[in-house]
Amino acid sequence: MKPGDTLTVMAETLSKHGDGVARVDGMELHVAGLLPGETGDVEIDYVSRQRPRAHASVVTRRNTHPGRRTAPCPHHSRCSGCALMDMDLASQRELKRRDLERTWGLLVDRLVSDPSGLGYRHSSKRVFSGSPGEVILGSFMRGTHSVADMRGCLVDHPDIAACADEVADVASDLLVVPYDEADGEGDLRYAWFKTDGHGNTVVALITADPRLTRVHDLAARLERPAGVAWGVNSARGNDMRGIGLRPLRGRQTLQLGFGEVFTHVGPLGFLQPNPHVAAAAYHDLVRVPAGGAVHGRVAFDLYAGAGVTTQLLRRQFHEVIPCESFPESARTLGIEPQLVEEFLARMLASGQRPPDLVVANPPRGGLGPTVCTQLNDVRASRLHLMSCSPTSLVEDLRRLTGEHGRYKVIGARGFDTLPQTNHVEVVVWLVGQS
Ligand SMILES: C[S@@+](CC[C@H](N)C(=O)[O-])C[C@H]1O[C@@H](n2cnc3c(N)ncnc32)[C@H](O)[C@@H]1O
Known part of the structure; x- marks a missing residue:
């Protein structure tokens, strides 16, 4: 098998990135654009030297998964956050249940789920990118340091989506320099949002440099978040462990209800999304x-x-x-x-x-x-x-x-x-x- 070869395969499962996975002569073939059960004529893009794995893209899809839909999010092709968005919710759940059983040998009696499947994330981390005047907040695109814009993200709670838009707009207005992971230059790195789902959102802004930062100006101009905290991560990579936070404005904890009990969580504490x-x-x-x-x-x-x-x-x-x-x-x-x-x-x-x-x-x-x-x-x-x-x-x-x-x-x-x-x-x- 080599790049440029074409063949016809059927995807059996889905990779964690949302590619259909077919098996060909002991090799795993990851095909962007195929869902499990779909057959396609595909062209090989890349063959791994380390593992029995190759990547391909679909030339022609021969049949369609009954749960296939047009992804509701306009960022779906660039943002890799929602790998299953090409399938309806019922098919996603069936896939997860089947994957637990077939791939992991874990037999679950049922899969408890959320009816809407959108706007559910009460905790969300975004990456600053773009350029001064055109700051975006998004997520790293698969395997790269490029960032896909997440404005209007459909799975983030609407309160988080609105706060993130405000942070990006004000940072653009202030001509703040977003940090560039590739060369290690710039100011703002990440924004970590948490909401109680009742109009209160706190955000932790993480910058690269403790001295040369516009984070105070940014925090002063933000109107939507109930609280803003600041942390510094000068190291390369996105490991957040050990980052201390300084309160900049407003409240620093949220109260969240989990059924019958309530708990308090700060901007970087663990919160089930x-x-x-x-x-x-x-x-x-x-x-x-x-x-x-x-x-x-x-x-x-x-x-x-x-x-x-x-x-x-x-x-x-x-x-x-x-x-x-x-x-x-x-x-x-x-x-x-x-x-x-x-x-x-x-x-x-x-x-x-x-x-x-x-x-x-x-x-x-x-x-x-x-x-x-x-x-x-x-x-x-x-x-x-x-x-x-x-x-x-x-x-x-x-x-x-x-x-x-x-x-x-x-x-x-x-x-x-x-x-x-x-x-x-x-x-x-x-x-x-x-
Ligand atoms: C998946 S979270 C679960 C937290 C909690 N059960 C919940 O659902 O909100 C894992 C937690 O373990 C903590 N943690 C990670 N490694 C740990 C360790 N070796 N010892 C104690 N706590 C640890 C983390 O700080 C985090 O709060």
Whole structure:
């Protein structure tokens, strides 16, 4: 197979970027413009030297997926944020459910979803780009440092979309220089928005240089956000860990409702982007698959974030011990920031009785080998996991239920927290076994 070759293939699945994936002679062929079940005459664009993978584009599509639609967002061809926008919502959900089962071996009893699939993001990070006088706020285009404009983004909450437009307009007016990731020059880098969905939005503006910045002028002119904070990231790349924020104006926290409980979150604290669907996941996380609440003496809430599950668990357990490493979130929880690895090591060394329930909602990388080994040693009666990455979840489940594992899976459920994207959240219920 070489660039320029043409062949006829059928896509079986969809890649995380929204390309149809076909298999040809042991090779994965990623085809832009094909959905699963669609056959097309395609032309090879690029063949990887490292992996058995090639990329192609469609010359002629021979059949059409029943859920194919014209993407409702005008930025769709440039912005790679919503890989599934060419399919209707029902087809997106079916694809996610099938992918969990076929690709990851995760059988979910159902996929809980949001009816509209638009305007749901209560947390959104945008990248500054463009030029002085024509500043845009958008997202990196796939595999590049070029930024696709996201003005009028359909999945961001309308309050965030309006604040982002104002930030771009005022920054243009002030002739602020957007940072250029390629040469490391410029001022404004990122804007991170959070909204409570009731008209209050806070924004963290991240600049490249602590001294040569127009961020104060920009903050003073903004009328839409209820609060503005400022942080500095002078390093290349977009790693936001460890960035401290200074309040510039207005309020610095929002109160958000997740079903029956409320929590407070600052501009950089972890917030499930879709509180409506996340509330359903949190609700299920403290129950058994059939819906009954778990009661007991002691529960651990690992990777507790702003503490929604901690609050829910406190209704059911005598003692709930949260663990969280991000200082702002730990402060909200009233605890010292601590790594789960340290927390579990201390718990194991103390010889305490095993907890009745451990809830764990780790970041994308999953629990990892150390925490899985510690959880096997902890021997909790129940372990309820919430994961945003099937890749790491499957690895963790292998460690927790395999040869050296102390748990067995009794159920799993999917949550379509980010419609239009290929993201899916999964709750897995495990019980301890001797
Ligand atoms: C996916 S979020 C879940 C937060 C919370 N359960 C929620 O849904 O709002 C993961 C959280 O784990 C925290 N975290 C990441 N690594 C950690 C570690 N090794 N120890 C403790 N907390 C960690 C992050 O700061 C973040 O708040």
